[in-house]
Amino acid sequence: MKAQVIRSVSGTRAIKAGLSAILVAVLSACANYAGIHSDQQMAQPQQFNTTQSLPFESGHWPEADWAAQFGDAQLKVLLEEALKGSPTIAQARARIAAAQAYAESANASTMPRVDANYSLMRQQFSGTAGVPPPYAGSWQTQNSGLLTASYDLDLWGKNREALRAAVSHVQASAADAEVVKLTLATALTRTYNQLARLHLLRDIAEQEVERRQQIDRITAGRIATGLDTQVERKTAQANLATAHSALAELNGSSLTTRYQLAALMGEGPDRGLAIARPVLGVGDEVRLPDNLPANLVSRRPDIVAARWRVDAITHEVKEAKAEFYPDINLRAAIGLDSFGFGRFLTAASRTVNVGPAIHLPIFDAGALRAQLKGRYADFDDAVATYNQTLISALNSVATQLAQIRSSDAQIADAQVAQQAARQADDLAITQYNGGLTNQLTVLNADMNALQADQAVANLLMNRRDQQITLASALGGGYFDTSSEPERSPDSAAPSNPVTAR
Incomplete structure (x- = not known):
């Protein structure tokens, strides 16, 4: 009896072994993906040298309302309107809805x-x-x-991989929507800062008009006393007309900027006319957060979107492999x-x-292999895009930080030059009025003072613009809380007799 049981068990094992051998032989004779693979790898932030350009400064990451640091209540209102009414935001939401619908369709296949x-x-x-x-x-x-x-x-996980790919595309679309929101908020805040710049330059231009009017009056008096001629009078009038022209140009640029703000908000141009003069403050102290390169990958929505696209194509590669079985x-x-x-x-x-x-695919003239090669090409492209996005993000932060530090140094020197130029201009006017110098000296001093005022104004506005761009480069308060995606299409290939090399 025992011998019969042993023979029965042995016979069962032999049958299973025979079926397995037949399955292996059949599958090996069918279409397979041997030799198709990718060597591309996603870059790690730690592999880049950033210790000097991105030092640890114990700073903080931007908050979601990072623009509030400038203390302008009107800017907050404009940003809220833009995020509600801009067509670009509606487009981003539509892309998320489309990705979610595709994920639901993929889920139905399982x-x-x-x-x-x-x-x-x-x-x-x-x-x-x-x-x-x-x-x-x-x-x-x-x-x-x-x-x-x-x-x-779904023995080989084809439908499951399609579902995972679709879910990853949803995550990528959600991150893309955050990119759109951050891009819109950055563009609107920078344009608002440009409006502040134009108002400040307009103040300087109005002061210059008053100064040129003063020079014209003094010249008229000097002509009456025989100290100047009509040449100086015409020169003074020409300079006054030039100052009026510069003021008109700034008024036109300010109007255009208001229209740009209205367009960013998704409104008609008349909305821009209702915007009051900006009252932007200096903003927070600029200090980089510690361990910036490693944490930036979850703080920048464009990096997160690129990472999820790599994950989506990873699952699409596995789906393409499952087609062979x-x-x-x-x-x-x-x-x-x-x-x-x-x-x-x-x-x-x-x-x-x-x-x-x-x-069971047996002979398809290479269609399945071509499809898999295409998926691997997409994977290589997605990895390269991710790596480039990461490199660009690190360099963007370093560039903005360097520009801010440079602007800080320039502002201090420019303000000293501005004070000296203003004093020289006032002294030249006094001497000209007293008949102690000529008009050419006054005009040179006045031009130097005007250029010094404009230089300080532009440096201050540039510095704030760089601070806005830095907040955007640091992710603008975004933080990815989704689970970590996969990073290689060969990390969890289906269990089968044929493997990719």
Whole structure:
């Protein structure tokens, strides 16, 4: 008896081993993806040298309302309007909705499907074909009502990988929406700062008009006393007209900037006319947060979006690999099928069928391999895009920090030069009014003072613009809380007899 049991067990094992060998042989003879792979790898922030350009300064990451640091209540209102009404935000939301719909469709492919079908067909059967009497040559009405069910076993994970890819695309679209929001907020804040710049330059231009009017009056008095001629008078009038022209140009630029703000808000140009003069403050102290390179990958929405796209294509590669293996679909149907109406609802019209449907690719002229190569090409492109995005982000932060430090040094010197130029200009006017110097000296001093005022104004506005751009480069308060995606299409390949090298 024991010997019979041993022989029975041995026979079972032999059958299983034989079936496995047959399966391996069949699959190996079929289409396979041997030799198709990728060597591309996602860059790690730590591999880049950033200790000197991005030092640890114990600073803080920007808050979600990072623009509030400038203390302008109107700017906050404009940003809220823009994020609600801008068409670019609506476009981003639509892309998220489309990605979510595709994910729902992919999820449906992993579930059983049940359908109900009914057909009614009037047909004349051939009298010389395979239909036997009494139906041969007659007209018949065929009624068919079926309830069908199907389920893809998904042994190799094709549908599951498609679902994971779709979910990753949803994550990427959500990060893209954050990129759009940050880009819009940055553009609006910088444009608002440009409006502040134009108002400040306009103040300087108005002061210059007053100064040129003063010079013209003094020149008129000097002509009356014989100290100047009509040459100096015409020169003074020409300079006054030039000052008026510069003021008009600034007024036009200010109007254009208001229209730009209205467009960024998704409003008509008249909305820009209602914007009051900006009252932007200096903003927070600029200090970089510690361990910036490592944390930046979860703080920049463009890096997060690029990372999720790599993950999506990783799953698409695995989905393409699963196409090489047998696709087994279980199907069943139950219903009624009959000729005529009278017998349709009888037990004799009942029909039932159940069984598997198996698809195995054997020879496809290289179509599956070409498809997989395309997926790997997409993977290489996504990895390269991620790496470039990371490099650009690190360099953007370093560049803005360097520009801010440079602006700080320039502002201090420019303010000293401004004070000296103003004093020289006042002294030249006093001497000119007293007949101690000529108009040329006054005009040179006045031009130097004007340029010094403009230089300080532009440096201050540039410095704030750089601070705005730095906040954006640091992610603008965004933080990715999603789970960590996969980084290699070969990290979890389906278990099968054929492996990619």
